[in-house]
Amino acid sequence: MVDSRFFKVSGPFSLNELEEISGAKVGGDSENRTKMFADVAPLNAAGPGDVTFFEDIRYSPALAVSKAGACLIREEDAAKAPTGMVLLVTPQPLRAFARVANAFYPGGADGVGVHASAVVDASARIGEGCRIDAGAVVGAEAELGDRTLISANAVIGPGVVVGQDGFVGACASLAFCIIGERTYIHPGVRIGQDGFGFIPGRDGHLKVPQLGRVIIGDDVEIGANTTIDRGAASDTVIEDGTKIDNLVQIGHNVRLGKGCIVVAQVGISGSTTVGKGVMIGGQAGFAGHTKVGDGARIAAKTGVIRDIEPGAAVMGYPSVPVRQFFRQVVALAHLAKKKDA
């Protein structure tokens, strides 16, 4: 299933190990506890040596004929599984499956050390077990925590800090930033360039100096070719656990709270503040200086030009509550039909 050209499989794992990894419990008769499982696979492709999962009721027919050796499954669905399949019972099969798949495919770097063609300033502080790939550049006084990987042709600017167990993708560039632990910076990301701050004028737009930084928390992920400008007076801040997709633009002085999810091609203008656990759909845009409350949900393509209440679900441009958006869609379709008649 998985292409061994690109992915190295760990394991095999026993049922006891799978219980421990997944947090699930083997249901029914526990029979042969020493049976080993060698891989993960979807329901329809799994064989007797594979672990799969079942969570979405629409896949019941596939479950009924699946050849998988073991299946992560909810207790109430156990009766749908074919006989002979080992059931690993858990209230959250997909979540448990992700843990199992991460155990089979831990990823991570092979080897450590600095490639001969990398350029690391003598004053940079490099932690234990780091790997710095070909052509990467690490500037003066920069700091890398232990086990951090800097990919080929990435550029870590002077003074930049990347916490331990970090990953910086190929051709990414980091400047004027302090980054937490276990952060994952995808290829081509641009962090810390000076923001878009101009005072318009007839004799030219005057640039405002951008003297802040970018501060990124722990367990943050930043998608490929995403851009995050540094602050003007204060800092641009991305808090712990927030996940940002590809090609997102984050302006100067933006603050994103903990645990947000920001889908691809979103644009957040300068000085906008987003609370905790906010979900933002793809291609949504935010005017500058707006405030978005905790737990708000912003649909894809929404244009936010006023503050959003905590917990609100909004859509459209300018944004309105999602239900109102769809009422408007229906009303407009009806109106256009009537005019035809």
Add this chain to the structure above:
Amino acid sequence: MVDSRFFKVSGPFSLNELEEISGAKVGGDSENRTKMFADVAPLNAAGPGDVTFFEDIRYSPALAVSKAGACLIREEDAAKAPTGMVLLVTPQPLRAFARVANAFYPGGADGVGVHASAVVDASARIGEGCRIDAGAVVGAEAELGDRTLISANAVIGPGVVVGQDGFVGACASLAFCIIGERTYIHPGVRIGQDGFGFIPGRDGHLKVPQLGRVIIGDDVEIGANTTIDRGAASDTVIEDGTKIDNLVQIGHNVRLGKGCIVVAQVGISGSTTVGKGVMIGGQAGFAGHTKVGDGARIAAKTGVIRDIEPGAAVMGYPSVPVRQFFRQVVALAHLAKKKDA
């Protein structure tokens, strides 16, 4: 016309050669078949040694006074040309002109070989006549087909395959992908990073391992700074002949059929399937898991949240048939006017 600082001209070409290259036929009396043509140029800038074309009726006045030595033209337009101009008659003048211009300016690389500062793993397999520019990095077990060009500071990850006559632009990064022949990857493209797959949760968003690849066909073009994530369980697939513009986002497990055209800044969310010959306007967006039928036309800025029938032409958010979209635009303008009165 063309700046010789950047472009090297081939030729000159005789009328016989131009017939062969363009597929057009010299109309009227064939006179001096040995006359040579040295360059291409637009109608208004072409001189006696240049080849031009006429296809759009709005340029008839320019044609009447053009000094071009030869013109690719439809038979029915031949009478509009000034006397003395050699006419190369073809039903598709622009298409024929593109072939002629490609002959005068074949582009392609000068020279072959691996630059001294490139880093090519000893286990990589490099075809005949490849060129690998300064600072490029080619990983372990990677394979480059014959005559493929890897530009400066590009990064080809371990195991990646690029078919023959391929081009990879400056600072692009490729990982976990298999790429066909005659593909053109522009600068800054990101292929194969792991997709945006998280299971949201209160105690943090759990990452789902992304164990698929990116499979790209023959004659595909990928625009600058576009991002294509690798698949989660299955692969992300771009089929033969599809052309993708700049800054496009393609999520994990997306499948794009043959011969699609995807304009800049489009975003296609995970697991969406697009048929053959689909045209997608700029900044359009697709929700995940939608299906778009063969030959559909999606207008710029459209937001697709439901499946689209084959051959449909849609616009708006949520998308509706293009005619309905414009009826709604008119109805709304009318409604707003009435309210003012």
Add this chain to the structure above:
Amino acid sequence: MVDSRFFKVSGPFSLNELEEISGAKVGGDSENRTKMFADVAPLNAAGPGDVTFFEDIRYSPALAVSKAGACLIREEDAAKAPTGMVLLVTPQPLRAFARVANAFYPGGADGVGVHASAVVDASARIGEGCRIDAGAVVGAEAELGDRTLISANAVIGPGVVVGQDGFVGACASLAFCIIGERTYIHPGVRIGQDGFGFIPGRDGHLKVPQLGRVIIGDDVEIGANTTIDRGAASDTVIEDGTKIDNLVQIGHNVRLGKGCIVVAQVGISGSTTVGKGVMIGGQAGFAGHTKVGDGARIAAKTGVIRDIEPGAAVMGYPSVPVRQFFRQVVALAHLAKKKDA
């Protein structure tokens, strides 16, 4: 306030020097002209040695209790300042503050010279006082004006010209372009790749050769990961003083007039012409071959599919005058409400 890890402060400056730098005049009794100021800071963070500014009336309470040593302020607001604060009177406090901050933090490069790992072609012409960082590549016959900085892993293609006092960010790539003086190219920018020009056809989309260049004026700024394609027959042109934000797409043969401001994620399709001093909000899009008049204002997310008059302010998709847009928003909300009743 400002992190000395990243920013080196100049100064201190005397009141006389601050008058000269800012164009402001010390108001009231001039007292101790030899007092020195060491830094800039916002109203609420400034101390006795800092220069601040006051322009927005909403910050009057912060001004009343500010500890700043000196404040750039309008004459009519002077009475709001606490006693003892030195007032630097000017009609444009923010503009004056930008000049002062630029004096304290001039930025710019330390040191000159070509890093040992940079690859500079022997035929390239490098001006006085240039700096070329690690891993950068400068191609044959390229020209860099005096004091230009090429950042790490950037790629300057053959024949490219960058005028004096230019800046090219990390991992940017420039090709087929001529760039003026004092231009600032952010990291990851892609300039000069061939544009998206295909003639669609059943037996494949035929590529039209792109034989133009990109011509960029003086004092232009191009944001991170922005892409600018070269012209097809004529050139793509960005005129003097225009500022472009991150992740913007500029198609082939586009012409942007002097002093435009283009916010992040805007897309401008091929052959569109934009006049002088046009302001374009984030995520706006332009169909190909449209004309936008001088001084027009295009709101964020607007979709321009027809020509825009000089001085017009438009919004929506398709674009309408801003006032009409909001009238339509109100009319539609009202209609949807009525239907519910």
